Amino acid sequence: MQIQDLAIPDTLKQQYLGQGIRELYPPQATCIEKGLLDGRNLLVAIPTASGKTLIAEMTMHRHIAAGGKCLYIVPLKALASEKYDEFGNKGVRVGISTGDLDRRDDALGRNDIIVATSEKVDSLLRNSARWMPEITLVVVDEVHLIDSPDRGPTLEMVIAKMRSRNPGMQLIGLSATIGNPKMLAGWLDAELVTSSWRPVDLRQGVFYDNRIQFEEGTRPIKQVSKNYDDLNLCLDTIAEGGQCLVFVSSRRNAEAFAKRAAGAIKSENPALAGCADRLQAGTPTEMIKTLAACVAKGAAFHHAGLSRNERSIVEEAFRKGWLKCISSTPTLAAGLNLPARRVIIRDYLRFSAGEGMQPIPVSEYRQMAGRAGRPRLDPYGEAVLIAKEAEQVPELFECYIEAAADDVHSQIAEPTALYTHVLSLIASGFVATRSELSEFMNRSFYVHEHKQGRLIHRAVDEALQFLIAAEMVVEVGEHIGATELGTLVSRMYIDPRSASAIVTTLREQETYADLGLVQLICSTPDMPTLYAKNADLAALSRMLEVRGADLWLPLPTDEDEAEAYYRGIKTAMLLSDWTDELPEEKICERYGVGPGDVYGMVESINWLLHATSQLARMFAPKFYPQIAECEICMKNGIRRELLPLIRLRGIGRVRARRLFNNGITSPEDILKHKKEELTMILGQGIADQVLEQLQPKKRDTDEKTSIDGEMPAAGQSTLLRFG
Known part of the structure; x- marks a missing residue:
């Protein structure tokens, strides 16, 4: 099948021909024959490197030419960046969204293609992104990961929600070879394309x-x-x-x-x-x-x-x-x-x-x-x-x-996964009664696979009971609805169990301590933690003796719970060292981790600290200013004394400390020094940039830091900055 003969935009044809692509691979040709360009749903289960991206690209450009909008869902942030770069070279507007799980990202709606992780799409649905109803095509890359215990439940719910919200859209699932493709294709109402063909033997x-x-x-x-x-x-x-x-x-x-x-x-x-x-x-x-x-x-x-x-x-x-x-x-x-x-x-x-x-x-x-x-x-x-x-x-x-490919199975019936997804369905307005909730779950891959679905409905009832007891959902007769707390938890994209633990502990505390707050967050299901080895126990025990008064959670008496407790403590120690401005190489050496691990820990707790600050504003307002400050300190890896300096563009943790150690502790202090002195400390380029910011006529009087008791708006958080 020749590229020249396809019903795709001429501009895309010319780009393919310019790249030497003149003929479709056999699996790609089969997709065309099965209705790829005619709006049919497809599940494409073919080997790696056999042309899945081209299949998606042709379909997306067809939709864009007809005035549609496309959503491309990937499992990993790294893959999102790769696809963003790839699609952006084809003459259409491409947006990417992988971070800040409490934003609607309405500006993304100006793009023809939006590339996002499944977690981010779920968040956009929870936060009612205005452009979602405009989506005419959803491409799910690596759709076989619906079988993943970690990512599978979210991916399954995203697919179910998108099909419920946009019933007329086309859906393309791209997958490696799987053992039961007919089962998955049946759930997606999709034509099935399978092949063992590869361009390279x-x-x-x-x-x-x-x-x-x-x-x-x-x-x-x-x-x-x-x-x-x-x-x-x-x-x-x-x-x-x-x-x-x-x-x-x-x-x-x-x-x-x-x-x-x-x-x-x-x-x-x-x-x-x-x-x-x-x-x-x-x-x-x-x-x-x-x-x-x-x-x-x-x-x-x-x-x-x-x-x-x-x-x-x-x-x-x-x-x-x-x-x-x-x-x-x-x-x-x-x-x-x-x-x-x-x-x-x-x-x-x-x-x-x-x-x-x-x-x-x-x-x-x-x-x-x-x-x-x-x-x-x-x-x-x-x-x-x-x-x-x-x-x-x-x-x-x-x-x-010689082994057959693995089957894929729904993971949505896992009770811990259902807490967050049941709350999301209620808070986002997908369901308003128990019967609607049951009906929605009947459209899941799990029920399609197991027919009866008794297990999942029992698990849904258990999740609903937890949410009602945690004051996140209220039930009046047949109707169910989210409370203010439940709506906030869903939009902040945190596990209801995490939110419940945070709210309960904040209500119980009389005094504030950064270490206690960080320890609390490191004990929640949302926070990844370091493995606590036997060799770590002596240092962890010493830490409990020295800093025990600052901790909010006591050592559990149950030995089975002790391992998780020590993991949380070790992770809290690493993050405490980060905000104490210990150099990254020292942190990596002390905890036996790499820079990527440190960034990952900081990224995870930043999100949870922001959520905690919003929960504190509602349930423990006396702690809100300290938690808001802690959030900024964690984002930048600084002690509180550097907060006045860190808000300046170009000033990160290293330069802020350099200024402070030279007696410059605030933006006002900077203006008291000669430019030559600042150049010696910061270098000429940064010194010029900082002085320009502080000129009276250019000063943004609305810009405030958490020192004034203000928090950055959701999605406007300070980024990690180095140097």
Whole structure:
């Protein structure tokens, strides 16, 4: 099927033809035949790299040409950024929204395509974004993640809400190969397109005794290292001119392999030296120093402990062909389009709490294997598992290479997931009676899959009882409605259990303490926490002795609850060090984390602190000013004494401290000093910028900080700033 013959805008046709795309891949052609451009719902379950993005793009441009608006839903922020850049090069207006879960983002409605995570779309629905009724097409990327215990319930509810609100819209679900696509397609009222076709041939095999056993035959691998099979496989690919991805089970393993690979590759590419310099210009932790040293020699590691900037430097160098290999945890396979000639799945066992080492699921193997083969660059792609013993070779073939794809199942019946989603349905006006709530849940994937749905209705009743007891929902006869508290909790996008714990504790407290507040938030279901190892217990116990008076939650008597308590305390200690202005590299060293972990913790608690300040305004107004100040301190990583300075543009935690240590403690103090003095402290550019802000004629008299008892409006929070 020729691009020239398709019913898509001429401008898009010309762009495709200019890129050398003249004919559709077979799965893409099947989508056209099934009604893709005629408004039919489609579930497209095909392998990675077989052209799913083009399918979405053609449909979106068709809708835009007809005056429609498109919503593209992704599971991860990194993937949202990638799609935003990709779609923005096609001559239409593209918006992206992944943060601030309490905003309507009405300005997004000016765009033709809105790219957002499923959590953000759920938040936009809760906050009644005005442009939502204008959506004529929803594309759900990685729709098989409806099976994820973490993201699945939200994704399922977003799909159900969008179909309820915009019944005439078209829905396209894009997925990797799944075991029960007819079941999912039936729920979506969608035509099903499945295929095993790939633009680059995928060869899957198992390595043992210096050779790869493929289904088609064997291939010997030169032994360079006597001890490391993964390194031999990697160097074999590089010798052929290819690149390699190596998937391992932990960050430590990823870093260890990158060091070995760098020592063997020994690249002298000056472009890589530049990448290493960029990495070292950031937070100078030992981990980043190691990464920079590896990158300079042609290898890298990639995991969630890296900051977004550090990950992007690695990804860019790999896409340009400078880096020869990346070792990674499976997060890389889940998020980014980063293919390589050979993918090595070294670790197919992963530690699971309470269960020990367990095999990874087939779906995860397929996701990693699907990264093998770069279209138009590689003649083939190889996905290779490594066996430790001869008898494991047939086992790995049976368990992964020859195994059927995993089925996907609804996760919405999990009671903890239903607390937040039942409240959302009531507070957003989707349902107003118990019967309407029951009817809405009957349209879920869970009920479509299980027919009877008794379990989910029982779980819904339990969630409703909790919400009524927590004073978030009221019931009068058959009618149910959200209270002011319930509406706020839904719009702030926090778990009702978190909100209930926060409100209860705020009401009980007589005195305020930042550490007590942070500890409280770190004990909620919404807050990710650090793992508390046995080696940490001595330091945690000392902290309880020294700072116990500032803590709001006592050590539980139940030993089963003690682990979660210590995790919360350890996380609160890290965040306390952050606001105490401990350098990032010291925090990373002290807690054994990476810069990405620190940013993630700060980002999570920023959102929860903002929600807590709004709850305090309603239920504990005496604490509101302190909590509002704590929020700004946490966002910027500063002590309270720097609050007057941090509101100046260009002044972050480092420059504010520099000013303070030179006796300049407020904006007014700045005007008392000569420009030359400020230049010595801040540098000429920043000094000029600060002085310009403080000119009387340009001063924004409405700008206030929380010192005046004012809070930034929702969505206008100060961003993390460094330098």
